[in-house]
Amino acid sequence: MLDQIIHSKSEPGHIWPSESLTRVPYWIFQDRDTYVAEQKLIFQGPSWNYLCLSVELKNTGDFITTFVGDTSVIVARDSDGELYAFENRCAHRGALIALEQRGNTKDFSCVYHAWTYDRQGNLRGVAFKDGIKGKGGMPASFCMEEHNPRKLRLAEAFGIVFGSFSNDVPPLEEHLGEEIYSRIGRVMNGRTPVVLGRFTQALPNNWKLYMENVKDSYHASILHLFFTTFELNRLSQTGGIIVDPSGGHHISFSAIEPDAAKDNEYAEQDIRSDSEFKLADPSLLQSFKEFPDNVTLQILSVFPTFVLQQIQNAIAVRQVVPRGTGRTDLHWTLLGFAEDTPEQRLVRLKQANLVGPAGYISMEDGCVGGFVQRGIAGASGEQAVIEMGGADTDSSESRVTEASVRGFWKAYRARMGM
């Protein structure tokens, strides 16, 4: 099926140009048929897709609506205490079952013809099923059990809920691998997350351009000048990139070396005295020590579209939702933890200025994908060059590499059969 989609193209530009991971053809960000194939092979294929946080559905009957690719999905907590997820699509004529983003309900009823579903996504009622006064109604052969919206498998990692339409994807922990899984645990750290705010950033570009950006540690110190302008990042830092064997998941991290950390205070004084620009209110970056290690930045992604971010004490989940070939919604959920002191909470509110649509170090990511999308218009046969750090997808201690971008394409091509 996919082979037909990819290779039935008359334009030669729609065939992947080489075996190497160092070239990415621009039509991949523009082509409508590719977008349709992604929905089937990636989002509805053997992926674990981020759905929500378990803590957002505390009580029996709590539900949220979210997205897996284009597909609207309901997640609900039933009276057995378990979470269930199913398509937000009435089995009758396809209308949305739930219209609200969140709420609490005994059951779900489609507004169109009042077909009702329980909180596990089972069809429980069909209005006028037996007709009126013996006339009309559904045929006797109609079996409600055979008409449910598609259900998703669910799995949780440290309070983060993932869903899959596929019965073939391995269990979540195995799918993520030890390194990725344990570093999700590092951030959540056995604590109870608290949602501090939610925002959606509408990106004028293909979803894959945002995921490339997330995985691209090369651009960070070049595009994002906040730290360098205010000379806030001079401490010698260690760090690295971890790419999982599939290529699809990654971690980029940096840490303050313990010796440098000791000199932190002195170094900050030094920075302020000879920097041309300085913060009028440096309390923005007064962090508290949250983790036993010295890692001050950890960006973690799970293929295809999940990001967990720790930038100092700014913790957030980012969910990437494709909206067509040239549009993407980026859903930010900013997190604190129930264990936070009031002072720690205030630090998180201040450091939230670093991220989101107005983030000192993330607002550029909202426009740079659009610069590419516009830049490649009319150049579908041309290719991106992704050779920084070589041609492989190996983990490395250097972040001046595009290894995890290549990793994304390795996983993508495997899934798409390209």
Added chain:
Amino acid sequence: MIQDVVNLINHVQGAYVRCIDNGQLEAWPDFFEENCTYKITTADNYAQGLEAGVIFANSRGMLRDRVASLREANIYERHVYRHFLGQPWILAEDSADVSSETSFFVARIMRGGATDVYATGRYLDVYRLNGGAPKIRERIVVCDSSRFDTLLALPL
């Protein structure tokens, strides 16, 4: 008395949006008290009592840092806003402070000429009157929508 206060707030707010729309961002922090709160959030977050903002500042220094960063560090395509404000609705007032709510409508004009509705919402304000020269002690910018197109660089 109410009309006097409305006129006063109207006047200050007119100057505030003129400052932003004319690109004089360096003067923007001066509309605030030294100890102030400025937060941009969404109607959903506000209704649910969620604390975090798209922008959050609790000092005039943080507002100055915003402007400095926009001028020197952040990279974004050139654009301007055009604010349209409704009449301030006075929620409470005493001799020192006035609380008010004002609707806003902000169009964004991009470098290439595209003009879009960028944001609508309301300012929830506390002004310190300072004997006829009011300054903002708290401004919560509650955007009606939770979606922000591309980025939010210039203040609202």
